[in-house]
Amino acid sequence: MKIIKYLFFLLLFAIIAGAVYVFTIDGDYQVEESKVIEAPDELLFDTVNYFRTWEKWGPWMEETDDMIITYADKVSGPGAYYSWKSETEGDGNMETVKVAPFSSIDQKITFITPMGESVSDVYWKFEKIEPKKTKVTWGMKGTQSFMEKLYWVIQDSTLSQSIKPMYAKGLNNIEEYVQERMEAYSISVDGVTEHGGGFYMYSATASDIAIIPEKMKQMLPTVDSYMYQNNLPKTGMPFTLYNEYNEEQGTAIYSVGIPTRDKVITPQESAVLCGFMPRQKVIKTTLKGDFKNLEEAWDKTYDYMAKNNLEALENGSPFEVYRVDPNIQPNPAEWITEIYIPIK
Structure with a gap:
C-alpha cells in the first residue's frame, strides 16, 4: 500500500509540475510568411479579399477531399464570411474584419475543436515593390489557452512549425493561381x-x-x-x-x-x-x-x-x-x- 501511495503522490506531483510548466509557457504567438510575387498589388489584394478564390489556392483545401465550404452572401470586404467542415481538418470559420485597399486585410479565424473554440487574428500585407512586383505577407497571431498550450507541448512540432510551411505553400499557390489568371487571353x-x-x-x-x-x-x-x-x-x-x-x-x-x-x-x-x-x-x-x-x-x-x-x-x-x-x-x-x- 505504501508503494501505491508513493506512486500516486509521485504521479500527482508530476501532473502538478506539468501543469505549472504549461501554465508558465508564454501563450502569445505570431506566425508569418512572406513572398515576393510577380504580380500587381491590386490583383493580389483582390484575390485574397474575395473568399471564393480561396478554394483555388488555400493550402488546407489540398490536404483533404472531404472539406465542405459554405459562403455567406458577402464574400469580399469587411463582413465577408465563410465556414468549413471537415473530418480530417476540423471545422471553423473565417471573417474579414477590416481592409485597406491594395495594402492590408485583417481577418478573424475560429477553429472549432474538442477543447472549444480557438480564435486568432489573421493579417495580410501587400507591399508594392515595382508596378508588377509585390511582397505579400500572410500572418496569424493570438493567445493560446491552457489546453491549447498543453496540446502543443505533447506534439512533435510547435504551432509555428506547423503553420509556417502551410503559409509558405499557400503563398506559392497564390503566385501560381494569379500568374495563370494573368496569362489568359x-x-x-x-x-x-x-x-x-x-x-x-x-x-x-x-x-x-x-x-x-x-x-x-x-x-x-x-x-x-x-x-x-x-x-x-x-x-x-x-x-x-x-x-x-x-x-x-x-x-x-x-x-x-x-x-x-x-x-x-x-x-x-x-x-x-x-x-x-x-x-x-x-x-x-x-x-x-x-x-x-x-x-x-x-x-x-x-x-x-x-x-x-x-x-x-x-x-x-x-x-x-x-x-x-x-x-x-x-x-x-x-x-x-x-x-x-x-x-x-
Missing part, C-alpha cells in the same frame, strides 16, 4: 466595320520597333498632361497610330494620341499637335489579354484579310485603341485592345 477578328474618326491630340516619334512600348509610356503622359493643362475634353481612349512600320529594318514612325472634340491650334513649338482621322472602312480585331499577345492578334488580322481577299488602304495608317489598360485594370487578362486596319 483571347483574340477575336470582328470583321469589316466603319471607324468614325475625328480630331485627336498626339505626340509623334520614330524608333526601333523593340522600344515602342517604352516610348509609349513616355509619350502618352505628355499628351494627357497637355490636354489637362489646356482643358481639352477627351472623347475616347488612347491609341497608337502607325504611320510607317518597317519589319525588315526594325523601325517605325508612329503617334500616340487621345481623341478630342474639336480642332485645336497648337503653338508652333509645341511637342503635342492636333490631327484628324477620317471616317473609314476598317478591319477590326479585339484582343483581350496582355499586350505581349498583340503580335499574334495582328497576324490573325492579316490572315483574315488574305483569306477574304481584303486589301489594306494604300495610304491608310493602322492603329490600336486601348479600351481597357493597366490604368483601369491591374489584371493583364482583362486588358482590351482593338486593332484597326483601313481597307479599300
Whole structure:
C-alpha cells in the first residue's frame, strides 16, 4: 500500500509540475510568411479579399477531399464570411474584419475543436515593390489557452512549425493561381466595320520597333498632361497610330494620341499637335489579354484579310485603341485592345 501511495503522490506531483510548466509557457504567438510575387498589388489584394478564390489556392483545401465550404452572401470586404467542415481538418470559420485597399486585410479565424473554440487574428500585407512586383505577407497571431498550450507541448512540432510551411505553400499557390489568371487571353477578328474618326491630340516619334512600348509610356503622359493643362475634353481612349512600320529594318514612325472634340491650334513649338482621322472602312480585331499577345492578334488580322481577299488602304495608317489598360485594370487578362486596319 505504501508503494501505491508513493506512486500516486509521485504521479500527482508530476501532473502538478506539468501543469505549472504549461501554465508558465508564454501563450502569445505570431506566425508569418512572406513572398515576393510577380504580380500587381491590386490583383493580389483582390484575390485574397474575395473568399471564393480561396478554394483555388488555400493550402488546407489540398490536404483533404472531404472539406465542405459554405459562403455567406458577402464574400469580399469587411463582413465577408465563410465556414468549413471537415473530418480530417476540423471545422471553423473565417471573417474579414477590416481592409485597406491594395495594402492590408485583417481577418478573424475560429477553429472549432474538442477543447472549444480557438480564435486568432489573421493579417495580410501587400507591399508594392515595382508596378508588377509585390511582397505579400500572410500572418496569424493570438493567445493560446491552457489546453491549447498543453496540446502543443505533447506534439512533435510547435504551432509555428506547423503553420509556417502551410503559409509558405499557400503563398506559392497564390503566385501560381494569379500568374495563370494573368496569362489568359483571347483574340477575336470582328470583321469589316466603319471607324468614325475625328480630331485627336498626339505626340509623334520614330524608333526601333523593340522600344515602342517604352516610348509609349513616355509619350502618352505628355499628351494627357497637355490636354489637362489646356482643358481639352477627351472623347475616347488612347491609341497608337502607325504611320510607317518597317519589319525588315526594325523601325517605325508612329503617334500616340487621345481623341478630342474639336480642332485645336497648337503653338508652333509645341511637342503635342492636333490631327484628324477620317471616317473609314476598317478591319477590326479585339484582343483581350496582355499586350505581349498583340503580335499574334495582328497576324490573325492579316490572315483574315488574305483569306477574304481584303486589301489594306494604300495610304491608310493602322492603329490600336486601348479600351481597357493597366490604368483601369491591374489584371493583364482583362486588358482590351482593338486593332484597326483601313481597307479599300
